[in-house]
Amino acid sequence: MKSDVRVRGSERALRRDAAENRQRLLDAAATVFSERGLDVGVDEIARVAGVGIGTLYRRFPTKDALVSELVRQVYDDFLAVANEALSAPDGEGLEQVLYGTGAILASNRGCLSRMWNDDETTLLRDEYRRILFELLARAKQHGRIREDAVDADLDLIFWSVRGVVATTRGVTDIGWRRTMAIMIAGLRPGADTLDASPMSAQHVAQIIDNMSAR
Incomplete structure (x- = not known):
């Protein structure tokens, strides 16, 4: 039972982290695009968001x-x-x-x-x-x-x-x-x-x- 509780807690933490990373990416994209236009590369957005490029592509494939x-x-x-x-x-x-x-x-x-x-x-x-x-x-x-x-x-x-x-x-x-x-x-x-x-x-x-x- 305790193991199941730990698993569920870990899953919730992962979902929370994923949601937070997603919002950080959206906030960073809004800022970067507003300042420099839509031609900015996604690597710059990942940098501003403080996440890896792989995280960006997991949230947004393109x-x-x-x-x-x-x-x-x-x-x-x-x-x-x-x-x-x-x-x-x-x-x-x-x-x-x-x-x-x-x-x-x-x-x-x-x-x-x-x-x-x-x-x-x-x-x-x-x-x-x-x-x-x-x-x-x-x-x-x-x-x-x-x-x-x-x-x-x-x-x-x-x-x-x-x-x-x-x-x-x-x-x-x-x-x-x-x-x-x-x-x-x-x-x-x-x-x-x-x-x-x-x-x-x-x-x-x-x-x-x-x-x-x-």
Whole structure:
């Protein structure tokens, strides 16, 4: 009996060590990719994590698998922010999720090029966008957002913020907030009439397909 207890205890310790090593690798990858981009080799990630390269490959058989898991974690964070915003009163959830998502993007700069073209996280991305568009409808119902704002405008906002986050890397972590504030101000009721037509759903779908093909 004591032998069985020791075995079970050893197994739990091994599982705990494996989980801790996995998270160290993910944290190191997020840091290294954010600072130096996705071209950094996995040997550098293992070094920063303080584990051997063999440990890295046991947790993530390929570099692509490691990046995909980072993207999945980002979308998990997106969905947490979006679901919390659903409980915001008076249509305030849209602004809450816009700023929350921007902050997550700014903290995960290394994953930006994969956010819209990772096959493993398509369902998470679709669910996030569904909630986002529901929040837009609520914001319009409460008069917080202009009536002619459409779903595709939110896609444009995030693509634009993504560009600002990528461009300001290494200089400032908050430049994106100014861009977001300006865009939200433009979505307010009473702003000047827009003299440009919105993108169609077909345009958005084609752009996402193009991103997936890169």
